[in-house]
Amino acid sequence: MNRRASRGIAEGVVVVVAAVVAFPLYWMVLTALKPEAEVISTDPRPWTLAPTLDSFVRALTVQNFGRYLLNSVVVAVAVVALSLLISFLAATALTRFRFRSRTTLLVMLLVVQMVPVEALTIPLFFVMRSVRDVVPVFGLNHLGSLVLVHLAFSLPFAIWMLRGFVAAVPVELEEAATLDGASRFRFLWQVLFPLVAPGLVATSVLSFIHAWNDFLFAKTFIISAAENQTLPLALQVFVKPDQNDWGAIMAGSTVMTIPVLVFFILVQRRLVAGLAGAVKS
Amino acid sequence: MRTAKGDGRIAFAYLAPALLVLVGLMGYPIYQLVLISLFDYGQEQVSGGAPLTFLGLDNYATLLSQSRFWAVLGQTVAFAAACVVGTLLVGAALAVLATRVRTWARMTLFLAALGAWATPAVAGSTIWLFLFDANFGFVNEVLGTTGMSWTYEKWTAFGLVAAQVIWCSFPFVMVTLYAGIKAIPGEVLEAAALDGASTVRTATRVILPLLRPLLIVVTIQSIIWDFKVFTQIYIMTNGGGIAGRNLVLNVYAYQQAFAASEYGLGASIGVVTTVLLLLITLGYLRALRRSGEVL
Numbered sequence: 001m002n003r004r005a006s007r008g009i010a011e012g013v014v015v016v017v018a019a020v021v022a023f024p025l026y027w028m029v030l031t032a033l034k035p036e037a038e039v040i041s042t043d044p045r046p047w048t049l050a051p052t053l054d055s056f057v058r059a060l061t062v063q064n065f066g067r068y069l070l071n072s073v074v075v076a077v078a079v080v081a082l083s084l085l086i087s088f089l090a091a092t093a094l095t096r097f098r099f100r101s102r103t104t105l106l107v108m109l110l111v112v113q114m115v116p117v118e119a120l121t122i123p124l125f126f127v128m129r130s131v132r133d134v135v136p137v138f139g140l141n142h143l144g145s146l147v148l149v150h151l152a153f154s155l156p157f158a159i160w161m162l163r164g165f166v167a168a169v170p171v172e173l174e175e176a177a178t179l180d181g182a183s184r185f186r187f188l189w190q191v192l193f194p195l196v197a198p199g200l201v202a203t204s205v206l207s208f209i210h211a212w213n214d215f216l217f218a219k220t221f222i223i224s225a226a227e228n229q230t231l232p233l234a235l236q237v238f239v240k241p242d243q244n245d246w247g248a249i250m251a252g253s254t255v256m257t258i259p260v261l262v263f264f265i266l267v268q269r270r271l272v273a274g275l276a277g278a279v280k281s
Numbered sequence: 282m283r284t285a286k287g288d289g290r291i292a293f294a295y296l297a298p299a300l301l302v303l304v305g306l307m308g309y310p311i312y313q314l315v316l317i318s319l320f321d322y323g324q325e326q327v328s329g330g331a332p333l334t335f336l337g338l339d340n341y342a343t344l345l346s347q348s349r350f351w352a353v354l355g356q357t358v359a360f361a362a363a364c365v366v367g368t369l370l371v372g373a374a375l376a377v378l379a380t381r382v383r384t385w386a387r388m389t390l391f392l393a394a395l396g397a398w399a400t401p402a403v404a405g406s407t408i409w410l411f412l413f414d415a416n417f418g419f420v421n422e423v424l425g426t427t428g429m430s431w432t433y434e435k436w437t438a439f440g441l442v443a444a445q446v447i448w449c450s451f452p453f454v455m456v457t458l459y460a461g462i463k464a465i466p467g468e469v470l471e472a473a474a475l476d477g478a479s480t481v482r483t484a485t486r487v488i489l490p491l492l493r494p495l496l497i498v499v500t501i502q503s504i505i506w507d508f509k510v511f512t513q514i515y516i517m518t519n520g521g522g523i524a525g526r527n528l529v530l531n532v533y534a535y536q537q538a539f540a541a542s543e544y545g546l547g548a549s550i551g552v553v554t555t556v557l558l559l560l561i562t563l564g565y566l567r568a569l570r571r572s573g574e575v576l
Contacts (some may be wrong), residue, residue: 010378011386017375021448022393024408025400029418031411043293044419044426074325086298097288105296112307114562116509118531119551120540123313124306152306155299184291213401215512220539232403232512240405246411253404260399 028257031250032056033128036269040248055247056255059238065252067227072212072256075143075230079150079211080204083158086151087203088196091162094186096174101149112156117149121220124149128221141225150215154207161206166192202269212260291350303526311555318552322545340549341434349525350533357510357529364507369500372454379459383462394452394511402449402512410517432518435526446510454499462488463497486507501562508558511535530554 021034031039031050038044059065094102125140128148132139138148169192177187193200222229235252238245318340325331347434375394379387382496400408413420413429432438465488474482489496511531518527521536530550538547 007381007383010381014378014386014390018379018390018393021390024412026394027376027412028404028408036443042416044417044422065419087480088438090299093292095343097292097295099292102292111322111425111559112303114505116309116531116551116554117560118503118509118511119534119554120307120310120314121535122544122548123310125539126317126349127310128337148306149304151303155302156307159299176539194345206362207403211443211491213403213512213516215403216535222532233317233400235403235407236516246417247415248464249407250411253400253407257400257404261396264395264399270515 025257028253029252031246032127032254034247036247039250040243046127058245059248059251059255062237064227064247065234065255068229068231071143071228072231073148076149076208077209078147079154080141082147082151083154083171083207084200084204087155087158088111088161088193088200090155090159091166092192094159095163095167107159109156114162118155118216121216124217125220140221141223141228143228143230145221145231146211146214146217150207150211150214154210158203158207161203162196165196169195203264205211205264205267208263209260237278256273313568314548314551317545318548320545322543324542324549327542327544334547340545342531342554343546344549344553350498353525353528353530353533353555356439357531358525360443360529361504361507361510364443364446364450364510365500365503367443368450368454368503368507371447372451373458375451375455375463376458379455380462383493391456392539394455397449398452400449405445405449406416406513406516409441409448414439422519433523436523438518438522438527442513445513446516450503450506454503457495457499458492465491501565504561505558508561509554529558 022129027046030046030048032055035050035052036046036056038050039050094106128138128140128145130139131145132141135144136142149203157182162270173191173195174187174230180185182191213229213232218230218233231252235249235256238248238252311501319336319337319338320326321339323331326333354385368381375390377447379390382390396403410432413431415421415428420431421427431441438447469487469491470483471486478486509531510529514521514527514529514532515535520540521532525533525536531554534547534554536547537543537550541547
């Protein structure tokens with residue numbers, strides 16, 4: 001078989017695979033746009049001639065969905081901002097300073113990543129219950145509790161990943177900055193911070209997704225304050241024992257998936273570079 | 282790297298926020314998890330209505346004597362293994378395929394994969410549920426099996442969840458391995474071709490060894506992810522399947538603790554899961570070290 005024919009076959013296979021992989025997403029958007037009667041038809045067709053935004057309206061107006069969306073955004077943004085700040089400082093400490101117990105800390109960071117976070121739901125539930133009595137905002141039924149757990153779970157990987165980027169900045173640059181009279185603090189924010197930007201982007205994507213996608217902790221921590229619930233749980237509102245509102249579920253899923261997808265497409269180059277960087281180091 | 286005097290103190294100041302969060306929200310809970318698993322910790326103890334009773338290893342003894350626990354353990358391992366193997370095979374095959382096609386085809390594939398990757402687990406799970414719905418599902422319509430409930434039978438339910446898990450996790454493997462293959466210098470492959478190496482030989486003797494560090498990373502990541510799948514099982518099988526037929530360790534621990542109010546028992550399942558995961562990862566790393574791999 002000649003080269004061109006084999007490439008043609010490969011491209012055919014690739015297109016078919018891409019179609020299969022994308023199909024669930026197509027079905028999600030299609031279902032969200034279908035009129036109710038077509039959604040619960042026992043003869044589902046892969047197109048619709050009467051697209052409508054009814055399901056989106058239902059999803060967004062019924063059951064406080066807008067509030068849930070806002071909650072998700074607040075949690076994700078807080079987690080990203082805090083984890084960037086904290087992991088940047090920690091990564092700097094671990095790469096640019098030599099001190100005792102440095103290696104121990106690095107190994108601990110690796111080990112901690114292997115701990116199944118789901119197993120920690122039980123003790124964390126009790127921790128958050130006691131926190132509630134001290135600082136209510138960070139305790140059960142408040143968004144702060146979600147920010148704290150997601151921060152804790154995204155930090156080890158974020159620090160580990162940023163380490164490679166911080167280490168890549170030449171020491172000479174720091175010496176030059178010091179000679180020019182820049183304080184350590186200034187060097188940190190005005191020189192180092194912008195230089196590790198690609199790493200920060202990759203890290204923030206992962207922290208964002210972590211917080212945005214969480215189902216388990218929102219389910220466990222936000223028990224009685226429904227107004228503080230996040231999107232993944234809100235979706236379950238439309239799941240009913242007798243008849244699921246599939247149109248609204250798919251509209252809600254679409255609303256939930258789009259921010260991540262946009263985020264991914266915007267940063268895909270840097271994300272891949274970041275993954276490769278983390279792998280290399 | 283500077284080693285000036287006073288570095289230790291500044292380093293500590295930089296590290297303090299991270300340490301505070303990690304010790305408070307990971308270290309302490311891990312200690313608590315082990316502690317809770319040693320007590321008879323039920324609803325009355327939680328509300329303070331009954332004193333705590335120290336059980337020692339009784340929760341573990343109870344657990345190990347349950348046939349249910351062993352069944353769930355076996356299921357978890359088999360399910361995770363199937364997901365890991367599936368993810369790696371699909372991801373690696375598509376990464377290789379992506380190097381053989383023109384840019385437009387590769388971009389189409391990567392865009393589709395990016396979509397699957399970006400879909401939150403909750404959304405992905407419900408989409409797949411709807412696609413395979415007994416009455417309104419498109420898959421049954423295409424297969425002509427209307428009325429077939431994929432989540433009713435134990436193995437079709439596991440299969441469906443595994444397919445969803447592979448769908449959203451192969452893109453990471455594919456993209457990482459693709460980047461790895463592209464990073465292999467062209468001269469290396471040319472030299473192999475000049476020496477008369479066949480495609481198979483080039484793949485197994487040249488490309489594979491060069492890719493090994495990357496393969497290790499994606500395999501470990503897949504094991505860690507797939508061993509602790511929670512959302513997909515919880516949503517797609519409605520909390521662990523009919524009569525708990527589709528439980529995996531994570532969901533089992535959760536149900537024991539929060540549904541049955543057996544926090545002590547739930548915590549002991551959590552400890553077992555953690556230990557297992559650590560053993561698998563460490564064992565894998567050791568096997569690699571023995572085969573002469575430098576990490």
